[in-house]
Amino acid sequence: xKVTMTVNGATCSGEVEGRTLLVSFLRDTLHLxxxxxxxxxxxxxxxxxxxxxxxxxxxxxxxxxxxGATVATIEGMADADGTLSPLQQxxxxxxxxxxxxxxxxxxxxxxxxxAENPKPTEHEVRHYLEGNICRCTGYHNIxxxxxxxSGQDLPAVAAE
Amino acid sequence: MPKDHGIGASIKRREDxxxxxxTGNYTDDINIRGxxxxxxxxxxxAHGRLNKVDTTAASAMPGVIRIFTGADFAGVGGLPCGWxxxxxxxxxxxxxxxxxLAQGKVRHVGDPIAAIVAETLEQARDAAEAIGLxxxxxxxxxxxxxxxxxxxxxxxxxxxxxxxYDWGFVEDNKAAVDAAIKGAAxxxxxxLVNNRLIANPMEPRVAVGDYHRATDESTLYTTSQxxxxxxxxxxxxxxxxxEHKLRVVSPDVGGGFGTKIFHYxxxxxxxxxxxxxxxxxxxxxxxxxxxxxxxxGRDHVTKIELALDADHNFVAIRTETYxxxxxxxxxxxxxxxxxxxxxxxxxxxxxxxxxxxxxAVFTNTVPVDAYRGAGRPEATYQLERVIDKAARELxxxxxxxxxxxxxxxFPYQTPVAVVYDTGNYDATMDKLIEMxxxxxxPARRAASEAKGRLRGLGVNCxxxxxxxxxxxxxxxxxxxAGLYESATVRVNATGGIVVMTGSHSHGQGHETAFPQVxxxxxxxxxxxxxxxxxxxxxxxxxxxxYGSRSLAVGGSAMVRAAEKVLNKAKKIAAHLMEASDQxxxxxxxxxxxxxxxxxxxxxxxxxxxxxxxxxxxEDLEPGLEETAFYDPSNFTYxxxxxxxxxxxxxxxxxxxxxxxxxxxxxxxxxNPMIVSGQVHGGIAQGIGQALLEGAVYDDNGQLLTGSYxxxxxxxxxDVPFYSVDHSCVTPCTHNPLGVxxxxxxxxxxxxxxxxxxxxxxxxxxxxxxxxxxxxxSPARVWAAIQxxxx
Ligand code: FES
Ligand code: FES
Numbered sequence: 031x032k033v034t035m036t037v038n039g040a041t042c043s044g045e046v047e048g049r050t051l052l053v054s055f056l057r058d059t060l061h062l063x064x065x066x067x068x069x070x071x072x073x074x075x076x077x078x079x080x081x082x083x084x085x086x087x088x089x090x091x092x093x094x095x096x097x098g099a100t101v102a103t104i105e106g107m108a109d110a111d112g113t114l115s116p117l118q119q120x121x122x123x124x125x126x127x128x129x130x131x132x133x134x135x136x137x138x139x140x141x142x143x144x145a146e147n148p149k150p151t152e153h154e155v156r157h158y159l160e161g162n163i164c165r166c167t168g169y170h171n172i173x174x175x176x177x178x179x180s181g182q183d184l185p186a187v188a189a190e
Numbered sequence: 191m192p193k194d195h196g197i198g199a200s201i202k203r204r205e206d207x208x209x210x211x212x213t214g215n216y217t218d219d220i221n222i223r224g225x226x227x228x229x230x231x232x233x234x235x236a237h238g239r240l241n242k243v244d245t246t247a248a249s250a251m252p253g254v255i256r257i258f259t260g261a262d263f264a265g266v267g268g269l270p271c272g273w274x275x276x277x278x279x280x281x282x283x284x285x286x287x288x289x290x291l292a293q294g295k296v297r298h299v300g301d302p303i304a305a306i307v308a309e310t311l312e313q314a315r316d317a318a319e320a321i322g323l324x325x326x327x328x329x330x331x332x333x334x335x336x337x338x339x340x341x342x343x344x345x346x347x348x349x350x351x352x353x354x355y356d357w358g359f360v361e362d363n364k365a366a367v368d369a370a371i372k373g374a375a376x377x378x379x380x381x382l383v384n385n386r387l388i389a390n391p392m393e394p395r396v397a398v399g400d401y402h403r404a405t406d407e408s409t410l411y412t413t414s415q416x417x418x419x420x421x422x423x424x425x426x427x428x429x430x431x432x433e434h435k436l437r438v439v440s441p442d443v444g445g446g447f448g449t450k451i452f453h454y455x456x457x458x459x460x461x462x463x464x465x466x467x468x469x470x471x472x473x474x475x476x477x478x479x480x481x482x483x484x485x486x487g488r489d490h491v492t493k494i495e496l497a498l499d500a501d502h503n504f505v506a507i508r509t510e511t512y513x514x515x516x517x518x519x520x521x522x523x524x525x526x527x528x529x530x531x532x533x534x535x536x537x538x539x540x541x542x543x544x545x546x547x548x549x550a551v552f553t554n555t556v557p558v559d560a561y562r563g564a565g566r567p568e569a570t571y572q573l574e575r576v577i578d579k580a581a582r583e584l585x586x587x588x589x590x591x592x593x594x595x596x597x598x599x600f601p602y603q604t605p606v607a608v609v610y611d612t613g614n615y616d617a618t619m620d621k622l623i624e625m626x627x628x629x630x631x632p633a634r635r636a637a638s639e640a641k642g643r644l645r646g647l648g649v650n651c652x653x654x655x656x657x658x659x660x661x662x663x664x665x666x667x668x669x670x671a672g673l674y675e676s677a678t679v680r681v682n683a684t685g686g687i688v689v690m691t692g693s694h695s696h697g698q699g700h701e702t703a704f705p706q707v708x709x710x711x712x713x714x715x716x717x718x719x720x721x722x723x724x725x726x727x728x729x730x731x732x733x734x735x736y737g738s739r740s741l742a743v744g745g746s747a748m749v750r751a752a753e754k755v756l757n758k759a760k761k762i763a764a765h766l767m768e769a770s771d772q773x774x775x776x777x778x779x780x781x782x783x784x785x786x787x788x789x790x791x792x793x794x795x796x797x798x799x800x801x802x803x804x805x806x807x808e809d810l811e812p813g814l815e816e817t818a819f820y821d822p823s824n825f826t827y828x829x830x831x832x833x834x835x836x837x838x839x840x841x842x843x844x845x846x847x848x849x850x851x852x853x854x855x856x857x858x859x860x861n862p863m864i865v866s867g868q869v870h871g872g873i874a875q876g877i878g879q880a881l882l883e884g885a886v887y888d889d890n891g892q893l894l895t896g897s898y899x900x901x902x903x904x905x906x907x908d909v910p911f912y913s914v915d916h917s918c919v920t921p922c923t924h925n926p927l928g929v930x931x932x933x934x935x936x937x938x939x940x941x942x943x944x945x946x947x948x949x950x951x952x953x954x955x956x957x958x959x960x961x962x963x964x965x966x967s968p969a970r971v972w973a974a975i976q977x978x979x980x
Contacts, residue, residue, distance in 0.1 A: 049312075063219035064212015066444075068392045069477035073898035076392060104212035114210060122206040125867045129697030130209025131392040131444025137210065156906040163898070165392050165445050166697045168874030168936075169906040171867060188911060 035099045037062065038106030046093040052086075053077045055093035056103060064104040064134045068163070075162030078135040078142075079103045085142035087161070104134035107141070117141055117179040126175035128166035136162050140176045149180050152188060196710035197927075200863035203702040205695075214442040217396035217413045218474050225398070225470035226255050228460065229314035231304040231321055232482065233296035236330035236554040236891020237343065240296055243304055244322035251320055253313030255467060258305045258459070260293035266462065269453055270427040271519040272419075274668040275528050275550070278358030283550070286346035288518040290428070290455045290462070296325060297345055297517035298554050299893050300482025305459055307471055330891030334491060334512040334551040345517055345552040354515050354524065354550040359532040363605060367545035370506035374497035378580035383963045384568045386489035386514065386885040387878075388901060389561045391696075393444020394475035395484065399460030403468055409437045410461045415446040415694050416734020419671065421726050423453040423521070429462055433726075436461075440724040443696035447875070448560040449484045450696065451736050452521035456483075481896045486885055487561020489514035490527060494572045496580055504595045506543040507535060509572065513550045516557035523559040524550065529667050530565030530655070530737075536604035537573045538615045538651045538829055539595040544605045554891040560736065562875055562937040566654040574650035574942035578949070579960050588946070589649055593619065601923075608655060610827045613855060615651060617918040618830045621853040622649070625913050626833035634835070634848075635954065644838040645848070646951025652832065652939040655825035656931035657742030657922075674821040675739070676730040677748040679708070679755050681814035683800035685793040687714070689751075690722045692732010693744030698933065699864045700740060706860050707745060707927065711752045712759075713776040714792055730817055738931030741860060742826050742922065749926045750818035758814060762795045765806045826922045826930035830854035832873075834943035838951040843972030845948055847877055851913040852939060857922045857930035865932045869914045872936015878904040879937075880944035884965045902965075952978070 034043040037060060044059040056062045056079070065088055068076030077088040080102040107115050114122065117140060127133040136159065143150060143158040150158065155176045156169070164172060177187050193199040208214050245257040269288040276282055292303045304321055308314035329343040336342060337352040345352055358364060371377055398411040408431055414420050417438040424438075425431040443450060456473050463471045475483065490511050497506040513527035532546035581588035593616065602610040631647050638645035658664070661672040678690040687708060693700060705719035722728050732744070757771075763781040764771035773784045782789040798805055799814040835849040852869055859865050882902035886894045895901040921928030941964060948966050952959050957978045962970065 047312075057219075058221075062212065063216075064214075066216070066393070067218075068394070069898055071477065071897045071899055074392065074477070104210075108211050112211070114207070118210040121210055122202050125203065125863050127206055127209055128699070128867060128871065129391070129393065129443065129445040130205070130214050131216065133209050134212050152911075159906040163392060163903050163905060165390055165447070165875070165903070166871045167867060168870035168872075168904075168912065169909055170870040170912055173906060173911070 031094060033093050033097050035096050035101050037101045038103060048094060050093045051089055052091040052093050052096050053088035056088060062103050062105050066131055066134055068131065075135040075139060076132055078138040078162065080138060080142060085139050104137060107137060117144065120175040120179035124171045124175040124178055126167065126172040132162060132164040136164065136172055143176065144180055149182060152177065195716055196706055197860050199706060200861060201702055201706060201716065203699050205699065205701045216393055216442045216444055217398065217411050220398055220411050222398065222400055222470035225472050226307050226309060226467065227311040227314050228305050228307045228463065228471050228473045229311060229318055230302040230456065231306065231318040233292065233299060233301040233303055235296060235325055235327050236299050237328040238296050238325040239328060240292055240294055240303065240325055242322070242324035245304065248306065248317040248320035251313065251317040253309040254317045255307045255309065258291060258463065259303065260289055260291040263290045266290060267428045269455060269458065270423055271524065272423065272521045272670050273525040274670065275355050275357060275524040276668060277355040278361045283355035283524055284349040284351070284353070285519060286349050290458050298556050299891060300556060301517065302455055305463065307463055307467065330554045330889070332553055332555065332887050332889055332891050334514055334553060337551050337553055338549065345554055352552045354552055357528050357548045359528070359546045359606065363543060364545045367506050367508050367543040370543045371495060371497045371508055374505050375500040376498045376584065378496045378576055378583055379493065380576045380579050380961060381493045382572060382575060382961060384488045384490040384492065384571055385879060385883070385964045386558070387487045387561055387883050388481060388885050389447040389449035389484060389487055390903060391445030391447055391450065394477055394480045395450065395454065395456065396474045397457045397460040398470060398472045399464030400470045401464040401468060407435050407437065408461050408465060409439065410457055411439045411441065412457050413443050413450055414438070414440040415443065415450045415696060415736055417694065417724055418692060418726050418732050419734055420453050420457060424458050424461060428458045437727045440694060443694070446696045447562045448487065448564055448736060451734070452485050452559055478897055481901065482556055482893055485520045485557050485559035486516065487558060488568060489558050490568045492572050494576045496576045498580060502584060502586060502591060502594060504539055504541040507541050509535065509546050511548045513548050514555065514558050515550050515552050516555045517552065518557050520557035520559035523557060525669070526560050526565045527568070531569045533606050533608045534566050534569040534653065534655060535573065535606050537570065538597060538653050540597050542605060546606065555887055562872065563934045564737065566934065567938045567941060570652045570938050571942050574652070575945060578946045582960065589619065592651055608825060611824055611923040612920040613827060613829050614918060614920050615829060618853040618855050619651070621915055621918055622831040622833050622851055625853060625915055626849065626851040631835070638837050644840055644951040644955040646836050646838065646947040646949065646954060648834045648943045648946025648950055650832055650939065650942040650946060651829065652935070653827055653829040654934060654938050656738035656828055656934070657822055657826040657925070658737040658739050659825055660823055661821050671733065673733055674819050675744040675747045676732045676817065676819045677744065677751045678730055678815065678817040679748065679751040681755060681796050681799070683797055685718060685796045687719045688722055689719060689748055690729030691744050691748060692729060692734065693740040694723050694735040696735070698735065698740060698868070699861065703861045703864055704745065704748060707748060708752055711749065712756060712792070713779045738933040741927065741929045742925055742931045743820060743822055745927055745929060746822070746925045747818050747820035750820050751816045754816035754818065755814060758810065759795050761810055762798050762805070763790050766790050766794060766798060766804065823924050826857065826925065828854060828856050828930040828932065828935050830935060830939060832939040832943040834940070834947040836944065836947040836951055838948065838971065840955060840975060843968035843975065845881060845966055845971060847910050847944070850910060852936065853918060854916045854932065854935050855918045855920055856916050856932045857919060858928040859916055860929070862916070865916055866914050868932045869936045870912055872934060873912050873940045874904050874909050875937045876940025877909055877944060880941045880964050880966060882908065882965050
């Protein structure tokens with residue numbers, strides 16, 4: 031079947047099978063390989079994208095279910111000229127990534143959090159990111175990056 | 191003011207930009223025109239005789255290109271083991287074969303039986319279901335101690351036993367150790383389990399084999415920490431492809447933690463099948479496959495005895511360990527419980543007599559090999575736990591007991607072969623006491639108790655041997671590889687520099703940190719320096735990244751090559767300015783003749799090297815490119831002290847980590863930001879081991895923890911902000927950068943701190959208990975509390 035959706039502002043369509051997952055459509059059909067697959071039980075969050083503004087694990091949604099939807103992936107987060115968004119920049123500034131494999135999902139989840147809750151506490155950040163596993167960073171600098179991106183005074187909210 | 195460039199500056203990572211914008215190039219992102227997909231049919235029984243694999247019906251299924259079984263690999267070498275351990279009787283370890291696809295028997299759940307190559311993955315998977323298997327199930331060998339009793343089923347019939355080796359270290363010390371223990375004023379004995387872990391880098395393994403018939407060249411794209419090693423092992427021992435016809439590429443790799451060091455069957459298969467089929471063949475591991483095919487880690491069962499004299503000086507240590515090898519010997523498996531474990535048994539302490547015994551055992555489980563720390567966490571855990579137990583038994587302060595026994599004079603020859611070059615264990619302990627605010631602990635404990643909770647403080651030290659290793663030494667110890675590292679520094683005509691390193695970054699930030707060293711040495715800006723790694727076609731033979739060796743060994747190779755470049759550049763500068771090269775010095779990025787106002791820029795020199803019109807051609811070759819191989823003269827010995835504070839709910843058994851502090855001595859630091867990040871990640875893995883993670887097999891050899899539903903990974907809510915410090919510096923005495931390595935410390939130093947804290951909490955609440963095994967799940971804590979109360 032044919033599906034059509036808006037991905038990072040552009041209209042995209044492609045042929046998929048009924049069982050094709052949204053993440054496969056993004057990676058294999060649209061070649062948007064920034065969205066990653068880290069598990070097969072919907073628990074790692076490497077595949078998080080936004081569908082109609084909400085954070086979704088794209089390995090748990092069929093491509094067909096996203097028909098007509100507006101999808102945002104990591105590839106659409108920076109400005110057109112390549113300038114990183116404030117959240118992406120905070121990840122770099124605070125060393126919130128190492129191997130980078132969990133990073134697209136982390137950034138997309140964190141962006142959804144900040145859209146819902148612009149000034150989260152440390153506890154709220156940790157809680158919101160519970161569905162995203164990072165094996166490299168021990169989360170320390172990810173949490174700091176998200177708090178920093180929220181514009182809060184880091185030493186005040188992130189006592190080490 | 192902190193430095194903003196060169197050595198010691200917390201420069202932001204350049205690689206982040208591609209990772210943050212989704213433009214990294216991980217192996218699964220590689221798709222080659224015309225590629226076929228492979229799905230591996232894996233054993234779902236732990237142990238069985240493979241009577242028949244019938245592929246007739248499956249081969250006729252839509253899209254199937256070819257189905258391979260063990261028979262197709264009859265003339266092909268098995269997966270080699272890279273380390274041969276000699277046992278305490280001078281006999282070589284048992285080394286059974288490890289076929290690419292199972293032959294005759296299946297030996298663990300996940301053992302690959304057939305490989306179905308099809309146009310799409312879905313077609314391959316569908317066809318796998320049509321393969322007819324006749325497997326006669328055999329009793330599974332799971333428990334290590336039972337495995338080496340007479341009458342046990344045999345994982346490998348041909349070797350007649352499940353014992354791989356019985357290793358004694360140092361065998362000649364045994365009698366003295368036994369005597370010292372017999373005559374000691376006090377002996378503390380502890381039996382413990384170092385739980386089996388699964389490394390779980392977030393990127394699952396991937397292999398893409400490609401072949402060009404016209405040139406007879408094979409390329410393997412693979413998620414490896416050491417592509418050159420894979421090329422050598424697979425080319426020379428498995429498939430018989432010489433290096434000049436085999437290229438191995440490991441592009442962006444999403445974490446390794448040891449499990450991506452090893453040469454795996456799927457890599458050999460994809461390379462082999464691409465040649466056979468004259469088509470690219472791709473395999474991407476699912477997470478479920480990763481759980482049953484990535485080498486696991488740890489899995490030791492240990493009894494340790496610590497003997498003390500009447501003044502509480504350590505006089506002897508004796509250990510007996512059962513180490514699980516799993517069903518086959520993974521690439522470096524035999525070295526982990528032996529040379530990477532026994533040699534660290536002295537810890538930070540002067541103990542004159544030490545004897546380590548290790549029995550390595552085959553079982554019907556996934557092979558076990560190095561996982562972050564590899565042997566050293568096992569050594570640290572048992573030693574730091576037994577010291578805490580001794581302190582409790584003797585009624586002395588655990589920190590004071592440690593301090594009393596610290597090694598304070600360097601170099602220090604341990605009784606377990608290695609020589610510590612330098613260190614200052616008091617300094618890191620002093621730092622830790624301050625960072626962890628131990629003075630404030632009683633007040634925090636009182637606050638917890640007021641809420642009905644228990645609070646515990648756990649402290650330990652650690653030492654590790656990193657920067658593996660002097661090749662001639664490891665050769666004597668059984669390594670079948672050299673452990674040098676290489677670097678080529680290529681300076682281009684207009685001044686840009688490319689460093690080709692044999693080290694491999696899979697999260698460590700080499701692309702940022704290595705240029706800081708070059709910038710410091712050559713007086714250029716970091717932006718002039720590019721790092722190339724992960725491709726056997728683009729750099730000299732290198733040994734890769736593991737054992738915290740990249741900077742200590744790979745960085746040293748880079749320094750040596752850069753020194754050669756610098757010497758030549760000085761000669762060119764001297765020629766251009768008609769001076770002696772002895773008088774050339776670098777200041778503000780220019781090459782000056784000392785004591786004069788004459789200078790040339792870096793670009794003048796590099797251009798002269800490649801456009802040698804005004805150039806000392808009779809004395810100097812044109813060009814500016816140098817290679818160095820660096821073979822270390824010793825290990826490096828990072829060390830430190832860690833503290834953990836937990837709160838424990840006695841009603842539910844739930845333990846939460848409230849504070850964690852780590853004071854490390856890593857020698858000199860190139861990029862403090864990156865170093866802190868490495869420690870954070872290691873601590874989280876150590877907390878994971880202590881509280882959450884554990885791979886569990888049932889009696890039939892079924893893996894009960896085969897997904898993230900059952901294997902608990904640390905998540906953001908499980909850990910606090912950590913306090914880390916690496917300002918206590920005793921530079922390594924034998925490498926040019928004075929660096930020691932920081933990649934594994936966190937994972938080595940943290941588990942005993944957590945467990946010591948949990949036990950402190952329980953004992954403070956009147957729950958008399960002297961050990962609890964990891965992971966200390968709420969159920970386990972609760973049960974221990976009930977037992978202690980009863
Ligand atoms: S890939 Fe793991 S949650 Fe989607
Ligand atoms: S940065 Fe490697 S998994 Fe998060």
